[in-house]
Amino acid sequence: MVSSAVAFVSRPFQAMSPNARKSLGLLLLAAIMLAFPLIHDDDADIDTAANALSYATLALGLNIVVGFAGLLDLGYAAFFAIGAYYYGIFTSFQVMPLWHDYWAPLASLGLVEKMNQGGPDLVHFTLSFWIALPTAAVVSAFFGVLFGAPTLRLRGDYLAIVTLGFGEIVPIVARNVDSVTNGAAGLNGIQAPKLFGYNFGIDAEPYYYVGVGLMALLIFVSIRLRDSRIGRAWMALREDETAASTMGVNLVRFKLLAFAIGAAFAGMTGVYFVAKLQTATPDMFNFNVSSMLLVMVVLGGMGSVWGVVVGALLLQLMQTWFLPQLSEWLHALGNVLNNDMLRGVDMVQWTQLLFGIILIGMMLFRREGMIPATRKMPALSFNAQHAEIKRGGFANLHNIPRWDTGTGNALEIRDVVVKFGGLTALNAVTLTVPDGGVVAVIGPNGSGKSTLFNVITGLVKADSGSIKFHGVELLGLQPHEVLEEGVARTFQNIRLFPNLTVLENVLIGQHARLSSGPFASVLHTPHNRAEEAKALVWVTDIISMFGNRLTPRAQQPVGGLSYANRRRVEIARALASKPRILLLDEPTAGMNPAETLELAEQIKSLHALGLTILIIEHKLDVVTKLADNVVVLDHGDKIAEGLPDEVRRNEEVLTAYLGRAARAAVMETTDAA
Amino acid sequence: MTSGDVLLQQLINGLSLGSMYSLLALGFTLVYGIMELINFSHFNVFMVGSMIAMLTLQALGVVGQETVMTGLPLAGVLLVTFAVTMLACGGIALSIERFLLRPLRAVKGPAAMITTIGVSYVLFNVVLLTLGTDAKNFPNPLPPIIFNIGGAVLRLREIMIWVTALVLMGGLTYFVQYTKIGRAMRATAQDPDAARMMGVEVDRVVMMAFFLSGALAGACGLIFGLYYNLAKVDIGFAAGLRAFTAAVLGGIGNVPGAMLGGILIGLIEAFSGQVVGTAWTDVVIFSLLVLVLVFKPAGLLGRLAPNKS
Numbered sequence: 001m002v003s004s005a006v007a008f009v010s011r012p013f014q015a016m017s018p019n020a021r022k023s024l025g026l027l028l029l030a031a032i033m034l035a036f037p038l039i040h041d042d043d044a045d046i047d048t049a050a051n052a053l054s055y056a057t058l059a060l061g062l063n064i065v066v067g068f069a070g071l072l073d074l075g076y077a078a079f080f081a082i083g084a085y086y087y088g089i090f091t092s093f094q095v096m097p098l099w100h101d102y103w104a105p106l107a108s109l110g111l112v113e114k115m116n117q118g119g120p121d122l123v124h125f126t127l128s129f130w131i132a133l134p135t136a137a138v139v140s141a142f143f144g145v146l147f148g149a150p151t152l153r154l155r156g157d158y159l160a161i162v163t164l165g166f167g168e169i170v171p172i173v174a175r176n177v178d179s180v181t182n183g184a185a186g187l188n189g190i191q192a193p194k195l196f197g198y199n200f201g202i203d204a205e206p207y208y209y210v211g212v213g214l215m216a217l218l219i220f221v222s223i224r225l226r227d228s229r230i231g232r233a234w235m236a237l238r239e240d241e242t243a244a245s246t247m248g249v250n251l252v253r254f255k256l257l258a259f260a261i262g263a264a265f266a267g268m269t270g271v272y273f274v275a276k277l278q279t280a281t282p283d284m285f286n287f288n289v290s291s292m293l294l295v296m297v298v299l300g301g302m303g304s305v306w307g308v309v310v311g312a313l314l315l316q317l318m319q320t321w322f323l324p325q326l327s328e329w330l331h332a333l334g335n336v337l338n339n340d341m342l343r344g345v346d347m348v349q350w351t352q353l354l355f356g357i358i359l360i361g362m363m364l365f366r367r368e369g370m371i372p373a374t375r376k377m378p379a380l381s382f383n384a385q386h387a388e389i390k391r392g393g394f395a396n397l398h399n400i401p402r403w404d405t406g407t408g409n410a411l412e413i414r415d416v417v418v419k420f421g422g423l424t425a426l427n428a429v430t431l432t433v434p435d436g437g438v439v440a441v442i443g444p445n446g447s448g449k450s451t452l453f454n455v456i457t458g459l460v461k462a463d464s465g466s467i468k469f470h471g472v473e474l475l476g477l478q479p480h481e482v483l484e485e486g487v488a489r490t491f492q493n494i495r496l497f498p499n500l501t502v503l504e505n506v507l508i509g510q511h512a513r514l515s516s517g518p519f520a521s522v523l524h525t526p527h528n529r530a531e532e533a534k535a536l537v538w539v540t541d542i543i544s545m546f547g548n549r550l551t552p553r554a555q556q557p558v559g560g561l562s563y564a565n566r567r568r569v570e571i572a573r574a575l576a577s578k579p580r581i582l583l584l585d586e587p588t589a590g591m592n593p594a595e596t597l598e599l600a601e602q603i604k605s606l607h608a609l610g611l612t613i614l615i616i617e618h619k620l621d622v623v624t625k626l627a628d629n630v631v632v633l634d635h636g637d638k639i640a641e642g643l644p645d646e647v648r649r650n651e652e653v654l655t656a657y658l659g660r661a662a663r664a665a666v667m668e669t670t671d672a673a
Numbered sequence: 674m675t676s677g678d679v680l681l682q683q684l685i686n687g688l689s690l691g692s693m694y695s696l697l698a699l700g701f702t703l704v705y706g707i708m709e710l711i712n713f714s715h716f717n718v719f720m721v722g723s724m725i726a727m728l729t730l731q732a733l734g735v736v737g738q739e740t741v742m743t744g745l746p747l748a749g750v751l752l753v754t755f756a757v758t759m760l761a762c763g764g765i766a767l768s769i770e771r772f773l774l775r776p777l778r779a780v781k782g783p784a785a786m787i788t789t790i791g792v793s794y795v796l797f798n799v800v801l802l803t804l805g806t807d808a809k810n811f812p813n814p815l816p817p818i819i820f821n822i823g824g825a826v827l828r829l830r831e832i833m834i835w836v837t838a839l840v841l842m843g844g845l846t847y848f849v850q851y852t853k854i855g856r857a858m859r860a861t862a863q864d865p866d867a868a869r870m871m872g873v874e875v876d877r878v879v880m881m882a883f884f885l886s887g888a889l890a891g892a893c894g895l896i897f898g899l900y901y902n903l904a905k906v907d908i909g910f911a912a913g914l915r916a917f918t919a920a921v922l923g924g925i926g927n928v929p930g931a932m933l934g935g936i937l938i939g940l941i942e943a944f945s946g947q948v949v950g951t952a953w954t955d956v957v958i959f960s961l962l963v964l965v966l967v968f969k970p971a972g973l974l975g976r977l978a979p980n981k982s
Contacts, residue, residue, distance in 0.1 A: 072783045074790075150967045157711045157786055158966050161917060165959035168914070176952045287910065291790060298787060349802060356794025363788040364776055 047204035052316035053211030059312040061265025067303035069258035070238025075167020079263035081285035083136040083270025088280040090127035091191040129193030140267025141260035148259030171282040186281030228521030239497035245479035248512030301369020323347040384552035393605025399541040403610035405436035416465030427636040443633035486580030498559035509576025678824030691939020692838035696893040697916030698931035700886030706926030713789040716913030717796035722894025735812035742814040759888035766887025811898035918962040924972030
């Protein structure tokens with residue numbers, strides 16, 4: 001009965017497209033939110049709801065910093081305080097400088113007014129709420145950058161403790177700078193907002209509607225950012241900073257951007273919160289607020305926009321509605337059982353204990369939160385999983401344009417020295433990669449091959465030497481600048497963004513080739529839409545080069561892919577940046593012979609398109625198949641260079657690989673042959 | 674008091690504060706050194722320690738400031754209280770590790786640290802709900818012996834704190850440097866995987882680190898109560914953050930570094946209270962923490978932590 005009734009009700013919805021269903025859901029939600037004060041005309045409950053909305057907007061801001069960018073900020077309430085005091089100071093009677101005529105222009109704008117309290121004329125700040133809201137975002141964003149800047153080079157756990165420190169300093173300053181903030185007693189007489197002459201006063205309803213509007217705005221901004229180049233860059237640096245920077249993400253800029261936007265959300269909420277409360281005290285912004293917001297984000301799901309909204313609203317409802325209700329029930333039960341302990345219990349005092357339990361419980365049993373940011377994908381069908389080893393290189397190359405190759409040298413490495421303490425990892429290594437050529441670097445373990453890649457891509461500083469790429473000096477550039485020059489790499493021990501999908505991973509390769517900033521991304525400007533569409537087409541073409549290895553898995557998180565497929569995704573990600581040279585660090589490591597052959601031929605077909613390649617490889621058959629030129633490193637020295645076959649016979653190379661005695665044996669057998 | 678006396682007095686105060694911060698900082702350093710985890714629950718294990726010490730002293734018949742003991746009874750009461758508090762807090766810390774953190778050991782990211790924040794919350798609120806928020810009169814059986822050094826005052830309790838701190842730190846250093854499990858701890862701190870392959874039981878080492886850090890926090894809770902004559906539910910946060918700053922200042926993961934850092938933070942707190950006023954002490958300490966982390970993250974004596982990249 002019930003199930004057939006459900007089926008009857010849900011039938012029309014199932015016929016709708018997912019997008020239409022989503023819009024309908026949003027419309028319904030908006031209607032309920034807007035109608036709530038009309039249906040339920042209880043000022044206290046509307047006030048509670050308005051408070052809950054402000055926590056939801058705070059949680060949305062913290063989610064940008066913690067959820068999207070992975071920067072664990074434990075002092076987030078500082079920005080809430082900054083927005084609150086900004087509005088409070090410029091609308092209350094706390095700071096009143098002497099009147100002077102130069103205030104007159106501001107007075108005519110309505111920002112200040114002349115006042116006389118029986119003494120000299122004073123200035124009373126009368127900043128409008130509607131001006132304060134956006135300007136608080138700017139002011140808080142500035143502090144976000146200011147507090148974020150010292151933490152840029154810190155690891156995640158240190159960042160947590162430094163932000164905790166800032167989160168404590170701000171309320172302490174508010175408490176101690178009495179003349180500006182009125183100290184522990186707090187600011188009083190903060191103006192209520194006015195709209196077209198209507199004063200909001202102390203009625204909860206208008207604040208509720210402003211809160212709904214603010215929340216809707218910040219949800220919109222969060223979602224637009226999440227699905228943009230900005231959001232992808234944040235998630236990339238959250239997953240793996242090193243890989244993100246070599247794929248073109250400017251770590252400094254994007255971390256600061258996360259701090260700034262997160263702080264802006266909090267600053268706006270601060271204005272809203274004190275305008276509603278008409279007072280601001282230092283205790284409103286202490287560590288408890290920061291950690292309560294963390295509980296909300298953790299409960300809802302880090303990185304999940306709707307999750308954190310639901311988490312915040314739920315916890316607020318629990319505090320202000322459910323726990324008092326529960327206390328009353330327990331009191332009633334106590335009366336029935338004649339139990340004094342039950343009669344005296346106040347569950348609201350248990351709020352923070354429950355917060356602690358929620359944090360622990362979520363971490364132990366459901367780290368992704370109530371509404372996870374990434375949906376679980378269904379397993380692939382047998383057909384979709386089935387892959388055959390393909391011979392002959394990439395098949396779907398019709399959409400990939402040829403690389404323009406010159407005739408000069410692409411990469412010129414000259415006398416590069418890298419030292420780690422007393423160890424010389426690279427000792428005056430010189431090598432050139434001609435435009436359109438394939439050069440292989442071989443050498444025993446510890447010979448400096450990966451260090452060579454790291455120094456080219458800016459991950460390791462060189463002590464001396466020069467690395468020129470098409471005439472541009474790469475030494476001294478940041479990893480993301482090296483990528484911008486057209487140098488893309490893969491890593492020996494695969495560095496993907498495990499919680500992002502194949503498509504998202506490869507899209508990050510396009511990061512440096514796109515230019516939309518946060519405003520364009522939120523507003524979906526024509527330029528932004530055009531470049532996103534183009535990027536998606538290009539990335540799809542790259543993924544489809546790998547045939548049904550990757551295409552059926554485009555929406556799967558890469559963490560669950562097989563080893564060989566992860567290697568392929570990494571190559572696809574590097575190719576997505578349209579590199580002028582591709583640096584492959586042992587691309588076939590861990591692959592079986594058939595897969596190795598397949599990949600070798602695919603690399604060859606890239607070469608045939610004119611792509612310049614520098615490859616580190618252990619498997620000599622791969623090297624022989626691909627390379628025009630082989631460079632051999634041993635203990636940081638270049639010991640040989642030449643055609644693959646020459647190098648194979650080189651005595652020093654054999655000594656380096658096999659030792660002296662074995663070399664003699666090998667030389668004998670080759671001579672005999 | 675002459676300015677020389679003031680300096681001497683602040684030196685005495687600073688050394689006493691510093692002894693306590695050192696003991697607490699050692700707890701952060703032991704756990705961080707082995708697991709690279711900032712253990713926020715440490716803040717409130719310390720607070721719980723002061724409560725346990727208070728209840729133990731009361732159970733032993735010490736009432737507020739009225740009961741004064743000397744000689745053997747005093748030594749006996751103190752020893753029993755230290756033993757009970759340290760064992761209890763060690764046990765709490767060990768259970769936190771065993772039941773709440775071990776399941777998360779393999780999980781990347783901030784999950785374990787967030788869990789310790791949750792644990793800290795739980796400890797705080799359990800005490801809050803059972804014992805209340807008011808400052809409690811911490812039972813103190815020490816006789817009110819005072820030495821006047823010029824204008825400065827040195828109380829018996831300060832000497833007791835210094836001696837306790839020295840004994841515990843000496844014992845810990847011996848333990849870490851010269852015992853088998855201490856060697857295993859140092860090996861695990863350098864490279865947990867290699868230590869495991871060489872037969873070190875990493876789980877035992879981690880539990881030992883938590884037990885020791887809890888026991889030291891407990892001892893610190895007791896002397897904190899004896900020093901201030903009070904126990905309060907919110908002492909953990911401020912003291913804990915100072916101790917964490919001390920651990921970072923000395924070089925986190927570094928045992929002598931934590932001791933040095935603790936003493937320095939104690940002195941800085943005492944003298945900055947004199948110079949800029951106690952209302953700004955927290956700002957001074959936090960600013961120092963930020964400055965050290967930004968400009969010298971390895972701390973004064975160098976950081977000893979696992980070589981994970």
